[in-house]
Amino acid sequence: MPSLGADMVRGRLVEWKVRPGDAVRRGDIVADVETDKGVIEVEVFEDGVVEELLLQEGAEVPVGTPMARIRGAAEATWPTTPPVATGVRSSPAARKLAEELGIDVARVAGTGPQGAVTREDVEREAAAASAPGAGVERTSPDSARMRRAIAATMTRSKREIPHSYLGTAIDFGPAAAWLAEENARRGIEERLLPAALLLKAVALAARDVPEVNGLWTDGVFHPAEAVHLGVAISLRGGGLVAPAILHADRLAVGALMVGLRDLVRRARDGGLRGSEMTGGTLTVTNLGDRGVDQVYGIIHPPQVALVGVGRIAERAWVLGREVVARPVVEVTVAADHRAVDGHRAGLFLDAIVRRLADPGAL
């Protein structure tokens, strides 16, 4: 039973998605598990063949209990081939990204010259791969259980993490103008929300200042190798979850918007995956829709920082020697002072400012 959240201690197996003898590949969904935060899809992290299911559906067991036996790739009856050796025509950038995202480039439909797989093809495949499975009957998370889970995580955070808070107001004018122009060209289903630009700016800024992107475990900060951006999503019945958009810094803004829409839908309808629930390396919470000016949030342990985003509102802004009305957004960072000094957290905020000033480059 995998840990699907910082304070998960038990899980209930709802349904097996595989049977003995089934071949599985890294990333395949093998089971649905009910936690305090709802039903989560459990993935397998290596290729192999399911030898034996060790739990009956309905069984509730502690985290760490073996669920199934899977014969690994080394013993499997089919060969595994690294993407670069498939003979599929693809650009080096596409192969590199596919490798980083765990995508088999041979499965990606190429749109480049002579059907070559491009970096954009891989990004599109990555966004599509997060589409929900169909036909799974799910139960809504019990609100009292979810409240207890949130309470446990937040209490642990405030007990263990010395939070420091910084904030800054950002001229959102360039980003708003870019968005308006971009959205005028897009059909309604492809349009972007400001949240997509803000997330991309944060993800790139985390690459600029890696001290905010990682986990504090066993008394040591472990910088993350990728930016998996957690997004706090409120649920309609109350409560919230913070699943991650994996490799957010490498997704084009359009793909990131697709990923965000998909993540919000699955957070509210069911179908989040274990890797999304546990993979976050930095989280963003955006309360601007509710008219909030500033958000000073609580870090999601074992992460070391949380970015808060307020509403985008017209404010008086000094531009050159004039006071003008500009769309302004206040962005804050809550940082774990064990891992991140104020100076570095300030540089991180400054990196977000710089990234948003050049939206075309996001």
Added chain:
Amino acid sequence: MTTAEARAALERALLRIAPEVDPGTLDPRASLREQIDLDSMDMLNLLIEIHRTTGVDIPEEDYPKLGSLEECVDYLVARDPTTRERSGA
């Protein structure tokens, strides 16, 4: 598209976004976002759903015209190509 057809399409779209809502209880003149706690993503998904089911194009600059149930219905009736054909517009 008649007013009743527009209202029905809107209610179906709303129920996909907020299944717990009883559309009959909504104040047609009050803000949808305020009444049923819709965020930007919900509103975008609602407009996408309306577009999918009615075929009505909704440019981004028109979003502010779609604040309440009544405004949405009026907008759909006015923008629906079949309405225009029937009225000879």
